[in-house]
Amino acid sequence: QVQLQESGPGLVKPSQTLSLTCTVSGGSISSGYYYWSWIRQHPGKGLEWIGYISYSGSTYYNPSLKSRVTISVDNSKNQFSLKVNSVTAADTAVYYCAGEPATEVTETNWGQGTLVTVSS
Amino acid sequence: EIVLTQSPVTLSLSPGERATLSCRASQSVSSTYLVWYQQKPGQAPRLLIYGTSNRATGIPDRFSGSGSGTDFTLTISRLEPEDFAVYYCQQYGISPFTFGPGTKVDIK
Numbered sequence: 001q002v003q004l005q006e007s008g009p010g011l012v013k014p015s016q017t018l019s020l021t022c023t024v025s026g027g028s029i030s031s032g033y034y035y036w037s038w039i040r041q042h043p044g045k046g047l048e049w050i051g052y053i054s055y056s057g058s059t060y061y062n063p064s065l066k067s068r069v070t071i072s073v074d075n076s077k078n079q080f081s082l083k084v085n086s087v088t089a090a091d092t093a094v095y096y097c098a099g100e101p102a103t104e105v106t107e108t109n110w111g112q113g114t115l116v117t118v119s120s
Numbered sequence: 121e122i123v124l125t126q127s128p129v130t131l132s133l134s135p136g137e138r139a140t141l142s143c144r145a146s147q148s149v150s151s152t153y154l155v156w157y158q159q160k161p162g163q164a165p166r167l168l169i170y171g172t173s174n175r176a177t178g179i180p181d182r183f184s185g186s187g188s189g190t191d192f193t194l195t196i197s198r199l200e201p202e203d204f205a206v207y208y209c210q211q212y213g214i215s216p217f218t219f220g221p222g223t224k225v226d227i228k
Contacts, residue, residue: 001177035212039219047157047165047208047219060215063121096164100212105152105171108212113164 002027004097004111012091012118018084022097022111023077030055030075033102038071038082040093041113048093053080055102087118122146122211124220132228139196141223143209148189153213156185156194159222160205168207169194199225 008020022036029036038050051061053071061069065084073080084091094113101108123146133139143154151172157165167176169185172192182197196203204227209220 035217037212037217046221047210049210049217049219052215052217062216100217105174107170107176108155108167110164110167 001107002032002099002109004099004109006095006097006111006114008114008116010115010117012087012116013120014088014118015086018082018087018091018116018118020082020095020097020114020116021079022081023079024099025078028075029073029078029080033104035100035102036071036073036080037098037100039096039098039110041096042090042093050082050095052100089118092116092118121216122149122214122218124209124211124218126207126209126220126223128223129221130224130226132226133199134228135199135201137199139194139199139203139225141194141196141207141225143187143192143194143220145190145192145211147214149192149211150213151188153211154185154187154192155210155212157208157210158203158205159208165208196225 003025005023012018033055035052037052053059068085070083096113098110125144127142154172156169159165173185184195206222206224208222
């Protein structure tokens with residue numbers, strides 16, 4: 001079964017760029033038909049979908065974040081990444097990466113999440 | 121954007137009782153791409169149901185999912201103490217993918 005693990009700085013200063021990486025193990029990121037997604041959860045709140053990069057390399061972002069978000073993939077490292085520009089305290093959240101199957105009825109897979117705090 | 125509405129917001133029940141959680145979509149969702157998650161404080165969401173009605177690995181059979189089109193249901197046949205948590209539905213068939221706001225199942 002595919003496993004995912006987020007990594008990156010836990011503290012980012014306001015106006016800077018938040019950068020996270022998701023490492024996929026147990027399968028090749030480029031061989032299956034998956035949407036590789038990022039999701040976040042503000043403290044005490046619900047789940048917010050940020051965006052994905054698909055098996056074909058196409059991306060789609062939440063319209064509310066589109067102007068500040070970039071998701072990319074590094075097939076050689078079996079990783080995909082998230083960048084959020086110009087962060088504010090409102091970007092403080094637990095960030096999750098996930099793999100969502102695009103063509104089969106099969107299980108989704110999530111990482112354990114990583115807390116990112118935006119503060120000076 | 122597909123808006124998912126979950127009801128009730130909070131469900132107060134006793135162990136052993138049956139829980140019925142609703143997820144209603146603003147437009148039709150493919151059953152292939154409707155999932156349910158359970159989340160406990162301080163933990164990542166745990167996949168319970170995928171493809172509307174398929175239990176994920178290791179999920180006990182007291183959890184079941186059903187529905188089609190715009191109306192989906194998660195049923196917990198007999199609540200165990202470890203089932204008191206927040207439950208989210210999600211659709212990932214139409215971009216942008218969306219989550220419902222969650223239903224909290226708490227102890228009466």
